[in-house]
Amino acid sequence: MQETKKESWFNCDVCIFKQTICHFITDEEFESLFEATQQLKFKRNEYIMKQGAKSDYIVYLSKGRVKMNSETDSGKNIILTITNAPILLGGAIMLNDSINIFSIIAIEDCDVCLINIDILKSFIIKNGELSLKLLEFLSGMFKDSIYNFISLAHKQVNGRIADILIYLSKTIYHSNNFTLTITRKEIAEFAGCSQENVIHTLTRFHKDEIIRSEGKSIEILDMDKLIKISKIG
Amino acid sequence: MQETKKESWFNCDVCIFKQTICHFITDEEFESLFEATQQLKFKRNEYIMKQGAKSDYIVYLSKGRVKMNSETDSGKNIILTITNAPILLGGAIMLNDSINIFSIIAIEDCDVCLINIDILKSFIIKNGELSLKLLEFLSGMFKDSIYNFISLAHKQVNGRIADILIYLSKTIYHSNNFTLTITRKEIAEFAGCSQENVIHTLTRFHKDEIIRSEGKSIEILDMDKLIKISKIG
DNA sequence: GCAGCGATATGAAATATTTCATGTTTTTTC
DNA sequence: GAAAAAACATGAAATATTTCATATCGCTGC
Structure with a gap:
């Protein structure tokens, strides 16, 4: 510093x-x-x-x-x-x-x-x-943390990872195609689950062609599907 | 009204x-x-x-x-x-x-x-x-909700129910012996788990003589043990 | 006071998630 | 540029939790 x-x-x-x-x-x-x-x-x-x-x-x-x-x-x-x-x-x-x-x-x-x-x-x-x-x-940051709280409490891991991908895409990186500046471990800490569960979920979303995931590089292929997963929870 | x-x-x-x-x-x-x-x-x-x-x-x-x-x-x-x-x-x-x-x-x-x-x-x-x-x-209410968020995210159900019992005792009812004004379903919504899980946990705490639970009437028998469960998560 | 509804309780089966072990890839440090 | 560390990935076993079915108790409404 x-x-x-x-x-x-x-x-x-x-x-x-x-x-x-x-x-x-x-x-x-x-x-x-x-x-x-x-x-x-x-x-x-x-x-x-x-x-x-x-x-x-x-x-x-x-x-x-x-x-x-x-x-x-x-x-x-x-x-x-x-x-x-x-x-x-x-x-x-x-x-x-x-x-x-x-x-x-x-x-x-x-x-x-x-x-x-x-x-x-x-x-x-x-x-x-x-x-x-x-x-x-x-107030903005607190509001976002309350939205995350609500996601954590209401949804299973699929829905939570979907929420996070949507948040990162729309609010943090402003793109459907972005390079992550957080690790899988940090995504797990954000989602309140294990790192392996994040990796499993990202892999499954990749295989289902909802996202393209290559290391730090993420591309949202089917935002509508992701939003649907987010809603289902 | x-x-x-x-x-x-x-x-x-x-x-x-x-x-x-x-x-x-x-x-x-x-x-x-x-x-x-x-x-x-x-x-x-x-x-x-x-x-x-x-x-x-x-x-x-x-x-x-x-x-x-x-x-x-x-x-x-x-x-x-x-x-x-x-x-x-x-x-x-x-x-x-x-x-x-x-x-x-x-x-x-x-x-x-x-x-x-x-x-x-x-x-x-x-x-x-x-x-x-x-x-x-x-700001008080938001601070308490952030503490609840942190509990939800960090702890398993035992720790979360312990947190809630401590919070109800110290902050809401100001007594180790109180009559609940919320249902088991509401405790579950507060803890972010199923109602059956709350009931199971209260029953186990009752059997372990940590609390005495009789319907709406709750008495904390071993606050130190409850705090320990809260810390373990 | 009784019937019906809501709340509580129990235990087993099913599901979600974590943990663990192991291996591979990427990044960092020297 | 290479070695070490960190991150990522995979799959199976273990654990935590939910769901389900059923029964009992307490409260509300008539």
Whole structure:
């Protein structure tokens, strides 16, 4: 992890967070927030936010993809959801607790700004409209994790793998033909089943010509069939 | 469901929501919010908020207990969490969407105030500190549902039933000896397994003298053992 | 107070999933 | 470029869970 100088690394001109917040605060106020912000790069599998740790910043993910991960004492993981930049990741502030109940981990190389919560809160207190706007930003990831919860609880493995393939295609990679940036093990953690079961299911979908699966490369051949499997569960 | 006159039903003097919000808004502002608020009573199994419906209010549960429920097209249910009064239930506003992705259903007779979102938002815009306070109120239910998600994903049925018994004892009924206000079927929907599996597990815990189970009456005999089962999963 | 319905309970058979063992392929490190 | 490690793949056995059939108990409605 490499700490960088201000504005010498990320292209702040196209930053959606900056564009949004500058509607509500002055340039001077933005400068004070920016001075307190850390711009960092994370490599795949590095922790952006650590479960169990205290946290006094929120994360603006300007580039890359992350997973929202929960780990048991015995080292078992569950992925609550996966998400794309650009996005604001609230972690603790979202759930009103200073201790993170899950980790946020890079699944690809990521560009991240760590934004000081106390300064941000001081702007929120002065400008209530800002809080509604930030809430708008912060809620997406939780919604997706609730959809995953619902999938996990309602469906058998076929339906869950179908859900995940659809989610990856439509929301993460924006293509029916994509190169995975997560392993089969991570897909299993996302689906709440064993790695062998994921591999068996992907193989069966490949044989049924629903997908074409060649290592990390996945192509959705029959989205309608996949959606049908998702619905059946 | 019975609509009632203002202040002729609930004891508003002890209302935590009123006490809290009156720190941030004037009596006149409170009056205008109150005039737009509906005070309602719900019986067990009545819908306070309906999945798939639009919603322009948030719910203050002043008395009773509710479940946060998701239903599939085929009628299968999952309970994301169960919660006690007094609590503020945000539904859509929490996830920044006007359509509810889950239902809130009474599991006992409930007293509820439906609070107009637009009026509340107009206060938030004027007073940013209020938004932080409301966020504090609104996040608890989601946090509990995330804990349930994590339990569901990490653990086998024994561990999940143990988790639920602990949660009911410590958070819902505040006693090691309680009368259930949910059925075995609802416990199964909360645990994401079959009703027979819940009954088998409760019977086994009864035989192992971890709990005493007599119909709706449950007593936790060995909380340490239950916690151990919860940890093992 | 009784009949009917819903909830609870039990145990066995069927199904879904995990675990295990082993091998192959791909990626990473030196 | 090669060796080692990680990821992927396969199939069978073991385990967890659901489904099914049946019976009993408790609650609701008339």
